[in-house]
Amino acid sequence: MLRFGSVKMNNGADRQNMDIQLLLEAIYLKYGYDFRRYAAASLKRRILRNLAFSGCRSVRELQNRVLCDQACFESLLLDLSINVTDMFRDPLFYKAVRDHVIPNLKDLPLIKVWHAGCASGEEVYSMAILFLEEGLGQKTEVYATDFNEKILIAAGEGMYAAAKMKDYTLNYLLAGGKSSFKDYFTPRHPHAVVCASLKKNIRFAHHNLVSDGSFGEMNLILCRNVMIYFNRDLQNRVFHLFRDSLSDAGYLCLGDKESLRYSTCSKDFDDVVPKEKIYRKIKTLPV
Numbered sequence: 001m002l003r004f005g006s007v008k009m010n011n012g013a014d015r016q017n018m019d020i021q022l023l024l025e026a027i028y029l030k031y032g033y034d035f036r037r038y039a040a041a042s043l044k045r046r047i048l049r050n051l052a053f054s055g056c057r058s059v060r061e062l063q064n065r066v067l068c069d070q071a072c073f074e075s076l077l078l079d080l081s082i083n084v085t086d087m088f089r090d091p092l093f094y095k096a097v098r099d100h101v102i103p104n105l106k107d108l109p110l111i112k113v114w115h116a117g118c119a120s121g122e123e124v125y126s127m128a129i130l131f132l133e134e135g136l137g138q139k140t141e142v143y144a145t146d147f148n149e150k151i152l153i154a155a156g157e158g159m160y161a162a163a164k165m166k167d168y169t170l171n172y173l174l175a176g177g178k179s180s181f182k183d184y185f186t187p188r189h190p191h192a193v194v195c196a197s198l199k200k201n202i203r204f205a206h207h208n209l210v211s212d213g214s215f216g217e218m219n220l221i222l223c224r225n226v227m228i229y230f231n232r233d234l235q236n237r238v239f240h241l242f243r244d245s246l247s248d249a250g251y252l253c254l255g256d257k258e259s260l261r262y263s264t265c266s267k268d269f270d271d272v273v274p275k276e277k278i279y280r281k282i283k284t285l286p287v
Ligand SMILES: C[S@@+](CC[C@H](N)C(=O)[O-])C[C@H]1O[C@@H](n2cnc3c(N)ncnc32)[C@H](O)[C@@H]1O
Pocket: 081, 082, 083, 084, 085, 086, 089, 116, 117, 118, 119, 120, 123, 145, 146, 147, 148, 151, 207, 208, 209, 210, 223, 224, 225, 226, 255
């Protein structure tokens, strides 16, 4: 459970923390989205930010509005889910995948990949480019999931601001890109749209890491910059979910500020590239 402070309400901040807990309970009961085990401090910041723009005077008033007005809930959901992402975000991570993960996947007949918390798809298409350049595009099966339906639609479209392409090209080159980045897109002013050939093996689907189950025998799971928003208890739940969704010797990739080293399934994984948070599930020996 989220703990926002003392149970006794001594001051306005305590009351506000209590109202935030009630808001989260109300969202869960009405809409089924469960934010109760997200990291409290950042959740509070985002709720107060939404409050400031909503015209409501208090969290209690925001709660009433969210319960009666679907659009108001969707605006809050967008603020709570944080969809910031980039193509080849943290280029050296992609370089490490190219150098230390791909060579060990090459001999598999089929490579199953799960992007959990894929946001608007930039990470997914970055990996698709990487697989294509390593000659594995034809034998990858990619599942890209998120709990935010609106962002999943954007991910499927793969349409990005052309103004960002210069930065993305630089990231791509730093990540060891082997071709011409712009060739993966079709210009549609003021956007650039991901080519259909890159989208072919990708399935975008709804999946909530808080409540949904495991996802089959994956060889590679990427869940980057998602668990940073979860509390320790929820992080452990998700690490177990990933462990159970990975094949033997499958890889797990986390974000820069995330680690599984303090989790309850730390012993089930080896480090592959510690700096880039790339881990590998230890093979289970037959008993
Ligand atoms: C900051 S983005 C990360 C995007 C991408 N992985 C990256 O590193 O660039 C976090 C994503 O996690 C998703 N997310 C947050 N909570 C989730 C949950 N419980 N289940 C599934 N996705 C979730 C958000 O909707 C958002 O799209």
